[in-house]
Amino acid sequence: MSKLPSLKNLSYLLALHQHQNFNRAAQACNVSQSTLSSGIQNLEEQLGCQLIERDHKSFLFTGMGEEVVEQARQILTSTEELLYFAQSQGKIMEGPLRLGCIPTIAPFLLGDLTKKLKAEHPKLQLSIREDTTVNLLHLLRNGELDVLVLALPVDLQGNQSYVLGRDPFKLVMHSSLAEKLAEPVQYNQLPDNSIFLLEKEHCLTGHAVSACELADSSKINPFTATSLHSLVQMADAGLGATFIPQMAIDRGILSGTDLVALQPSGQQASREIGLIYRPTTNRRTTFRKLAECIAQLLPEPLLK
Amino acid sequence: MSKLPSLKNLSYLLALHQHQNFNRAAQACNVSQSTLSSGIQNLEEQLGCQLIERDHKSFLFTGMGEEVVEQARQILTSTEELLYFAQSQGKIMEGPLRLGCIPTIAPFLLGDLTKKLKAEHPKLQLSIREDTTVNLLHLLRNGELDVLVLALPVDLQGNQSYVLGRDPFKLVMHSSLAEKLAEPVQYNQLPDNSIFLLEKEHCLTGHAVSACELADSSKINPFTATSLHSLVQMADAGLGATFIPQMAIDRGILSGTDLVALQPSGQQASREIGLIYRPTTNRRTTFRKLAECIAQLLPEPLLK
DNA sequence: TAACATAATCGGAAATACTAATTGAACAAA
DNA sequence: TTTGTTCAATTAGTATTTCCGATTATGTTA
Numbered sequence: 001m002s003k004l005p006s007l008k009n010l011s012y013l014l015a016l017h018q019h020q021n022f023n024r025a026a027q028a029c030n031v032s033q034s035t036l037s038s039g040i041q042n043l044e045e046q047l048g049c050q051l052i053e054r055d056h057k058s059f060l061f062t063g064m065g066e067e068v069v070e071q072a073r074q075i076l077t078s079t080e081e082l083l084y085f086a087q088s089q090g091k092i093m094e095g096p097l098r099l100g101c102i103p104t105i106a107p108f109l110l111g112d113l114t115k116k117l118k119a120e121h122p123k124l125q126l127s128i129r130e131d132t133t134v135n136l137l138h139l140l141r142n143g144e145l146d147v148l149v150l151a152l153p154v155d156l157q158g159n160q161s162y163v164l165g166r167d168p169f170k171l172v173m174h175s176s177l178a179e180k181l182a183e184p185v186q187y188n189q190l191p192d193n194s195i196f197l198l199e200k201e202h203c204l205t206g207h208a209v210s211a212c213e214l215a216d217s218s219k220i221n222p223f224t225a226t227s228l229h230s231l232v233q234m235a236d237a238g239l240g241a242t243f244i245p246q247m248a249i250d251r252g253i254l255s256g257t258d259l260v261a262l263q264p265s266g267q268q269a270s271r272e273i274g275l276i277y278r279p280t281t282n283r284r285t286t287f288r289k290l291a292e293c294i295a296q297l298l299p300e301p302l303l304k
Numbered sequence: 305m306s307k308l309p310s311l312k313n314l315s316y317l318l319a320l321h322q323h324q325n326f327n328r329a330a331q332a333c334n335v336s337q338s339t340l341s342s343g344i345q346n347l348e349e350q351l352g353c354q355l356i357e358r359d360h361k362s363f364l365f366t367g368m369g370e371e372v373v374e375q376a377r378q379i380l381t382s383t384e385e386l387l388y389f390a391q392s393q394g395k396i397m398e399g400p401l402r403l404g405c406i407p408t409i410a411p412f413l414l415g416d417l418t419k420k421l422k423a424e425h426p427k428l429q430l431s432i433r434e435d436t437t438v439n440l441l442h443l444l445r446n447g448e449l450d451v452l453v454l455a456l457p458v459d460l461q462g463n464q465s466y467v468l469g470r471d472p473f474k475l476v477m478h479s480s481l482a483e484k485l486a487e488p489v490q491y492n493q494l495p496d497n498s499i500f501l502l503e504k505e506h507c508l509t510g511h512a513v514s515a516c517e518l519a520d521s522s523k524i525n526p527f528t529a530t531s532l533h534s535l536v537q538m539a540d541a542g543l544g545a546t547f548i549p550q551m552a553i554d555r556g557i558l559s560g561t562d563l564v565a566l567q568p569s570g571q572q573a574s575r576e577i578g579l580i581y582r583p584t585t586n587r588r589t590t591f592r593k594l595a596e597c598i599a600q601l602l603p604e605p606l607l608k
Numbered sequence: 609t610a611a612c613a614t615a616a617t618c619g620g621a622a623a624t625a626c627t628a629a630t631t632g633a634a635c636a637a638a
Numbered sequence: 639t640t641t642g643t644t645c646a647a648t649t650a651g652t653a654t655t656t657c658c659g660a661t662t663a664t665g666t667t668a
Contacts, residue, residue: 002391004311004383008656011308022615032658037615039656047390054615058665064394071386071586075379078584079308082375086351087306090368160583279464280382280584282375312625326646336627341647343625358646362634 005046007079010072012039013051017061017069074280077143081282092286093121099290100129100136100148104204104228105273108251109149112297120293133203140278147287149294151203152272161274162291165298168270169208170249170261172232173241184265187214193221194240196231200224207271208243214266228253235259245271246299273298309350311383314376316343317355321365321373378584381447385586396590397425404433404440404452408508408532409577412551413453416601424597437507444582451591453598455507456576465578466595469602472574473512474553474565476536477545488569491518497525498544500535504528511575512547518570532557539563549575550603577602 015025016036026036044051051065061069088095101110110128117124129136129145133154139145140159152163171185181189197205197220205224214220221240225231231242236257244253249261263269275291277284295303319329320340330340348355355369365373392399405414414432421428433440433449437458443449444463456467475489485493501509501524509528518524525544529535535546540561548557553565567573579595581588599607 002387004315004380004387007308007311023613031656033615034617034659035657038617041616047387049390049393059615064390067394068386068390071382071389074584074586075382075386076308078375078379078382082372082379083306083308083351085375086353086368086372089353090371280378282378327644335625337646338628338648339626345647363646 002048003046005043007076009039009043009046011076012036013043013065013069014072014076016040016052017065073141073143074278077278078280078282080143085282091123092283093289094123096125096127097286097290098127098129098144098146100131100139100145102133102136102150102203103130104198104202104245105149105151105247106130107228108245108247108253109294109297111251113294116293116297121289132201137276140276143278146277146281146283147290148276150274150276151207152274154203154274154276156276158279159276160279161276162288162303164273164275164291164295165302166270166272166300167298168246168300169211169243169264170246171241171264172235172244172249172254172259172261174235174238175258175260177238177241178260178262181262184263184269186265187217187219190219190241192218195219196221196223196225196234196240196242198225198228198231204228204243204245204271211266211269211271232257232259250299270300306352307350309347311380313343313347313350315380316340317347317369317373317376318380320344320356321369377445377447378582381582382584382586384447389586395427396587397593398427400429400431401451401590401594402431402433402449404435404443404449406437406440406454406507407434408502408506408549409453409455409551410434411532412549412555412557413598413601415555417598420597420601425593436505441580444580447582450581450585450587451594452580454578454580455511456578458507458578458580460580462583463580464583465580466592466607468577468579468595468599469606470574470576470604471602472550472604473515473547473568474550475545475568476539476548476553476558476563476565478539478542479562479564481542481545482564482566485566488567488573490569491521491523494523494545496522499523500525500527500529500538500544500546502529502532502535508532508547508549508575515570515573515575536561536563554603574604 012025012029012031015028016022019025019028022037023033026033029036040051047068049064050062051068052059052061084095106128114126117126129139131139133150136145136148136150137157137159140148141157149164151167152161187195195214195217197208199205208214209220225234228244228248232244232253234240235242236259243264244261254261273294275287275294277287281287291303295301316329316333316335319332320326323329323332326341327337330337333340344355351372353368354366355372356363356365388399410432418430421430433443435443437454440449440452440454441461441463444452445461453468455471456465491499499518499521501512503509512518513524529538532548532552536548536557538544539546540563547568548565558565577598579591579598581591585591595607599605
């Protein structure tokens with residue numbers, strides 16, 4: 001069996017892939033440019049194939065190079081996890097944990113979650129990143145985040161998940177508009193263009209539309225908002241109705257408004273909340289514990 | 305960030321774990337005993353924790369040590385896969401592939417499979433190991449096998465799987481016994497102790513009993529056979545009836561006998577065949593291709 | 609053309625990995 | 639008790655590898 005590539009050389013390759021420049025990559029690795037350069041050559045020799053095409057002056061990763069980067073990333077992440085695991089003496093709820101969360105969940109979950117974690121697992125150092133689903137999945141894959149809280153269903157791209165619970169949608173509108181409506185609200189009771197939603201980047205939009213069977217409805221106003229809070233403002237100004245998740249209502253997003261929350265029609269007018277992690281992780285027990293913590297904070301926990 | 309442990313030292317640890325003796329482990333690694341010894345110490349220092357308890361003379365892996373071994377195994381397997389992948393230029397259907405299969409599938413699948421693979425992927429070097437489900441799962445975990453063909457359902461122990469297809473059970477008995485029976489055969493038509501099964505080590509037994517709703521039936525003879533072929537012999541000698549999977553019948557296990565195959569009662573009198581692989585693998589595309597090949601050879605393919 | 613930027617190459621220095629030999633401790637046999 | 643054996647740790651010296659600084663080759667920009 002030929003000799004295994006060294007983790008060091010693999011990390012050089014990753015740095016090069018990230019910076020696309022030998023000097024900057026070398027700096028990032030705290031080695032000289034010559035070291036990194038020969039490290040890469042070394043790696044190519046050991047693997048017996050070309051990883052980057054040298055085009056004088058510049059270079060380009062080959063298809064194989066990209067593939068190797070992908071796999072090397074996984075190996076290095078696992079090794080870092082091993083190191084971390086050993087150094088923290090196997091205390092699974094201690095040390096750093098980098099969590100990503102979408103904007104339609106974060107403000108209504110993370111406050112309580114950090115409070116709970118601080119009480120139950122004071123040595124856990126939670127860092128939080130709020131971003132869209134696609135960006136978070138990318139960061140997870142790159143090893144820059146450990147775990148994500150997303151709304152399901154979503155293309156997991158090979159990641160694994162715990163389903164944490166269900167979060168019902170409510171149809172929110174000004175109390176004066178709600179008076180003449182019967183629950184569950186049939187959308188044909190509403191005027192055209194009277195339902196406001198978030199920008200399509202937010203998965204909440206898609207989930208609400210499909211869960212509430214609203215596809216292509218003329219009821220939807222083409223103007224889109226950028227946050228739940230602005231949706232609430234618009235509804236409170238009497239512009240129309242909107243969908244707000246129960247989590248947000250429970251955390252008081254409607255307080256101080258004249259809005260009421262009604263049950264929308266649609267079989268299962270809700271979204272699921274899931275915890276997503278790399279299939280290659282070896283911190284499953286940590287994530288499982290975290291999943292249990294989060295599930296307890298959801299309107300309808302259903303963690304198996 | 306502290307320095308990552310080297311793959312070399314991790315492999316020393318694995319060897320030590322396997323051989324439970326510094327000298328033999330060192331030999332296996334082609335290094336001197338002193339090298340391995342200091343490698344382990346080095347590792348303990350880097351990880352900042354004790355991996356083995358030295359009890360003068362002898363030693364014992366600590367709980368943490370066992371955990372680290374587990375994770376190290378995964379890292380080394382991934383790295384080997386990376387090396388192999390690169391060296392074979394990404395040709396996913398070339399080079400060595402170590403497959404495990406249970407005894408109630410192997411004789412009726414692997415002949416056709418090797419023939420098919422030789423024709424379609426001549427450079428694939430398939431090695432085959434036939435063993436029980438639990439042993440195969442152990443070998444898979446240890447990285448000694450790449451992929452398993454098992455009968456489902458089975459506790460996957462965190463592994464991943466493709467469902468390849470369905471394999472119906474048939475109730476097989478001597479033609480003279482079958483004459484007075486109506487299909488699907490109700491078991492109360494049969495005398496007590498007239499159904500013969502395999503030893504309980506074979507998952508086929510459990511699958512047949514549950515699929516055919518036979519639990520605790522007095523119809524089952526307490527004598528158990530060790531192979532499908534001996535079951536067939538016993539049935540042909542007129543001792544009673546038995547369950548034989550369709551795969552085996554299709555490959556002619558009944559030829560030269562006076563046995564007939566009848567449809568048993570029971571909602572879904574069949575087992576599923578699945579391809580099992582480590583969740584941490586990066587040879588999924590290879591396994592997927594293999595899964596497609598195998599599925600085509602099954603009585604009822606249902607690979608999604 | 610001159611000045612600059614980038615990656616490869618080269619020679620020597622520093623760090624490391626490795627071995628053989630030795631030590632010390634436990635144990636078994638004489 | 640003595641002797642011999644086994645096993646892991648230690649030591650000291652050697653070999654190997656890794657790394658850096660300087661230099662080169664090549665192309666780009668001013």
